[in-house]
Amino acid sequence: xxxxxxxxxxxxxxxxxxxxxxxxxxxxxxxxxxxxxxxxxxxxxxxxxxxxxxxxxxxxxxxxxxxxxxxxxxxxxxxxxxxxxxxxxxxxxxxxxxxxxxxxxxxxxxxxxxxxxxxxxxxxxxxxxxxxxxxxxxxxxxxxxxxxxxxxxxxxxxxxxxxxxxxxxxxxxxxxxxxxxxxxxxxxxxxxxxxxxxxxxxxxxxxxxxxxxxxxxxxxxxxxxxxxxxxxxxxxxxxxxxxxxxxxxxxxxxxxxxxxxxxxxxxxxxxxxxxx
Amino acid sequence: xxxxxxxxxxxxxxxxxxxxxxxxxxxxxxxxxxxxxxxxxxxxxxxxxxxxxxxxxxxxxxxxxxxxxxxxxxxxxxxxxxxxxxxxxxxxxxxxxxxxxxxxxxxxxxxxxxxxxxxxxxxxxxxxxxxxxxxxxxxxxxxxxxxxxxxxxxxxxxxxxxxxxxxxxxxxxxxxxxxxxxxxxxxxxxxxxxxxxxxxxxxxxxxxxxxxxxxxxxxxxxxxxx
Numbered sequence: 001x002x003x004x005x006x007x008x009x010x011x012x013x014x015x016x017x018x019x020x021x022x023x024x025x026x027x028x029x030x031x032x033x034x035x036x037x038x039x040x041x042x043x044x045x046x047x048x049x050x051x052x053x054x055x056x057x058x059x060x061x062x063x064x065x066x067x068x069x070x071x072x073x074x075x076x077x078x079x080x081x082x083x084x085x086x087x088x089x090x091x092x093x094x095x096x097x098x099x100x101x102x103x104x105x106x107x108x109x110x111x112x113x114x115x116x117x118x119x120x121x122x123x124x125x126x127x128x129x130x131x132x133x134x135x136x137x138x139x140x141x142x143x144x145x146x147x148x149x150x151x152x153x154x155x156x157x158x159x160x161x162x163x164x165x166x167x168x169x170x171x172x173x174x175x176x177x178x179x180x181x182x183x184x185x186x187x188x189x190x191x192x193x194x195x196x197x198x199x200x201x202x203x204x205x206x207x208x209x210x211x212x213x214x215x216x217x218x219x220x221x222x223x224x225x226x227x228x229x230x231x232x233x234x235x236x237x238x239x240x241x242x243x244x245x246x247x248x249x250x251x252x253x254x255x256x257x258x259x260x261x262x263x264x265x266x267x268x269x270x271x272x273x274x275x276x
Numbered sequence: 277x278x279x280x281x282x283x284x285x286x287x288x289x290x291x292x293x294x295x296x297x298x299x300x301x302x303x304x305x306x307x308x309x310x311x312x313x314x315x316x317x318x319x320x321x322x323x324x325x326x327x328x329x330x331x332x333x334x335x336x337x338x339x340x341x342x343x344x345x346x347x348x349x350x351x352x353x354x355x356x357x358x359x360x361x362x363x364x365x366x367x368x369x370x371x372x373x374x375x376x377x378x379x380x381x382x383x384x385x386x387x388x389x390x391x392x393x394x395x396x397x398x399x400x401x402x403x404x405x406x407x408x409x410x411x412x413x414x415x416x417x418x419x420x421x422x423x424x425x426x427x428x429x430x431x432x433x434x435x436x437x438x439x440x441x442x443x444x445x446x447x448x449x450x451x452x453x454x455x456x457x458x459x460x461x462x463x464x465x466x467x468x469x470x471x472x473x474x475x476x477x478x479x480x481x482x483x484x485x486x487x488x489x490x491x492x493x494x495x496x497x498x499x500x501x502x
Contacts (some may be wrong), residue, residue, distance in 0.1 A: 042384075043311060057315075086315070086339075086341070089300070134344065134345070136344055136345065141301070142300055
């Protein structure tokens with residue numbers, strides 16, 4: 001019980017037949033994203049992303065902690081994603097599935113290991129006090145392509161977040177109340193965004209951008225490329241599935257470049273709308 | 277006395293809700309009062325695991341997920357509070373050997389979270405079409421240090437309050453509260469006063485929820501007629 005039931009043979013065959021003719025069952029072109037809606041606020045560090053039927057909520061918070069002894073001048077970035085049963089019945093967090101681990105690891109890697117957040121700027125007193133920034137990603141609705149939605153939500157929430165201002169006087173650090181002094185944004189080096197492709201057919205010769213849940217269930221391979229607005233590649237992920245040719249990866253990179261710019265623009269607009 | 281957000285003592289924050297936002301869930305609702313915002317999703321009636329099914333009625337399972345961090349004891353307590361409130365109001369005998377799963381996700385907590393969670397769940401159950409005896413609505417009151425009582429307190433007010441009280445009532449039944457949660461030090465008079473204020477407030481919440489449901493049902497009826 002609770003296990004995901006895949007699509008029927010007829011559904012899968014219809015999807016593939018349509019793809020062969022260059023159309024998708026939801027009417028999109030193969031390189032189209034679903035409608036992307038980003039909303040930030042009302043409080044700092046809250047962002048909700050709606051990507052078609054997928055809905056993800058990201059919440060950023062911070063607290064003062066002691067740094068790791070081997071990195072006394074770096075703040076800590078914690079990442080927490082859980083595929084709760086709200087996103088789909090049977091997607092239980094108590095028995096973390098391989099799918100969930102894959103999604104969490106990917107999004108975490110993209111943000112933490114690409115060093116998107118300036119960890120040294122989170123230091124208050126070296127070896128004594130640093131900020132721990134916590135990113136909680138909640139999946140509310142699973143309509144496919146959770147990775148892209150989660151990465152967009154996390155980045156939007158991080159950029160929207162403000163932490164209390166701090167003044168350091170010798171060994172004393174004063175944390176100013178939000179009402180006393182304007183809170184300050186995090187120092188973010190770059191904004192990595194994931195773009196996911198799904199491959200179909202026995203040779204993986206058909207590809208689509210932003211697969212829906214149905215497409216994810218039928219696809220033979222998937223490929224996630226993470227780029228930032230400086231057109232740099234931050235992460236690539238092709239976990240299993242059938243082998244792909246280098247040409248296909250090249251083609252995906254070109255498409256992803258254009259999409260990342262679009263997404264960044266949308267995040268910018270959402271951030272502007274929340275401060276207006 | 278003036279409140280930080282310049283509300284009257286018995287004034288609720290701006291209420292907001294939307295029904296059926298989630299596609300995967302059988303029913304869902306988002307309920308917010310000011311900055312406090314909660315999403316509730318319902319799955320059910322679905323097949324229950326063999327070891328947890330009840331032969332004569334549906335099992336109600338609640339999951340409460342906090343906005344920040346992993347669930348703690350406090351959240352487990354909230355789960356049992358929601359389950360106890362709704363277990364008797366759901367007509368569980370109509371769906372024997374099944375499971376009704378309620379997942380409550382806190383989007384943001386700025387005081388009066390438990391009442392917002394109950395209100396959101398009530399709306400979500402209606403949206404999911406789970407047979408209910410009645411609608412359940414809840415409200416929170418706080419007795420401040422200067423002995424004034426305020427309805428729908430923010431977190432700031434709760435932190436400074438002497439006691440807080442949450443009451444949930446069933447619609448159309450004058451038999452008393454379904455759920456009471458009082459914390460802090462208070463007198464019997466204060467408790468009674470809070471009871472009255474919350475009873476009044478839940479009537480307003482109920483009217484608001486009715487309008488929201490009516491709006492959605494009318495819209496759906498128009499679509500299906502067209």
